[in-house]
Amino acid sequence: MPKISVILCVYNGAATIAKTIKSVLNQTFTDFEFLIINDGSKDGTLEVIDRVHDSRIQVFSYPNRGLATSRNRGLANANGDYISFIDADDLWSADKLEAQINVLEEHPQAAVAYSWVDRIDEGDRVICQGGHHTASGNVLAHLLLADITDSGSNALIRKSAFEEVGNYEESMNSGQDWDMAIRLAARYEFAVVPRSQVFYRASSSSISANVLRLEAGCRKTIDRAFKIAPKSLKHLKQYSLANLYKYLMFQSLKHPIRRRRDGLLPFRFLWLAIRHDPNFFRRKKLVGSILFKSIIRSFFPLETSQTILQSRLTCKLSYPEELLMYMHGNPATII
The missing domain is CATH 3.90.550.10 (Spore Coat Polysaccharide Biosynthesis Protein SpsA; Chain A)
Known part of the structure; x- marks a missing residue:
């Protein structure tokens, strides 16, 4: 064998x-x-x-x-x-x-x-x-x-x-x-x-790349996990959800939008990330960059938006992994 x-x-x-x-x-x-x-x-x-x-x-x-x-x-x-x-x-x-x-x-x-x-x-x-x-x-x-x-x-x-x-x-x-x-x-x-x-x-x-499908699957994973998690770890759920929505927010900004309403997804994910982790709102430069990029993508033609974004140094986060510094990864630091 x-x-x-x-x-x-x-x-x-x-x-x-x-x-x-x-x-x-x-x-x-x-x-x-x-x-x-x-x-x-x-x-x-x-x-x-x-x-x-x-x-x-x-x-x-x-x-x-x-x-x-x-x-x-x-x-x-x-x-x-x-x-x-x-x-x-x-x-x-x-x-x-x-x-x-x-x-x-x-x-x-x-x-x-x-x-x-x-x-x-x-x-x-x-x-x-x-x-x-x-x-x-x-x-x-x-x-x-x-x-x-x-x-x-x-x-x-x-x-x-x-x-x-x-x-x-x-x-x-x-x-x-x-x-x-x-x-x-x-x-x-x-x-x-x-x-x-x-x-x-x-x-x-x-x-x-399919953020709505990913959101549904990961929400189900989180809900399943915390139903059976020890009582001592149940307080981590809000931080798990915050991490998920930070990831989805960056993921939704990475790919070209196919429909105009797709441009609104980063707004939704940003709001949910802040809802579960209010301290994230204190990252004002980062939040401002996300809002700027979302607005440009939502309301300008594709070629115009790409030209604008490429000229802006404030919107350089390209990969979801780059948000790791903003995510809760060490449970020992969470009270």
Whole structure:
């Protein structure tokens, strides 16, 4: 039996999946099976996969049912002692699996290992670093505030832990990876590999780009989590919601608006962020920049708004990760 089951879930990933497959097959740790779960792709994804020849690859094709169902289909077919997921537009460093399995074997009480995540562009260049969190051991409080794993392509998880906490929640269209991380943290310790090993590529079609869908999924995750959270941690909910709306606010500013009403979303998210974290309003320069950018995007033609914004030094926040300095990440600092 293989030591690790790597599970790649894909829907219409023909443009990027070849690089993702290569980053998995180039791992220095080689005792793994590679399960590719094709979720009803219609864009030539299977043709790209067929051009790769490696005995560790197994392809399973199903009707389209979404990411959570694909994750569960992968788990049902997995034979490894450890599980690691990767999405079809993400990349791993060559030593990712080796470093994570080593840290889990050094910490047998931990069930999850995670590394640092950085954002990459279409040319695979790092354009923004992720949270680079270092929390380990009991990380439940940290995860209630935000998803410190930063990506569903990150963690290496003992398969026995899934048998204890259950499958991914298939009723959720987004936020399912964060939900799973919280459920795991409620029962098990986490271990961290403090270096960048996961590279996340967000496109305009990715789940994280659809802010309303993301809001609904993450609100459901937060509500589910705090229903079962210990009483001593329930006060963190307002800060978790504040973090969510800060993230959504920046995410909504990042992509071009398709409809005029989309330009109003940053106003709504800013108001909700301040509602849950009134101190955020004290960041007057930042709030002013957000309001300025939102107004320009909402009321000027696309080309005009881009020209104006590019000339303004006050609107340089381009990636949601850049708001980390404004988010509550350390539960020890919250009374």
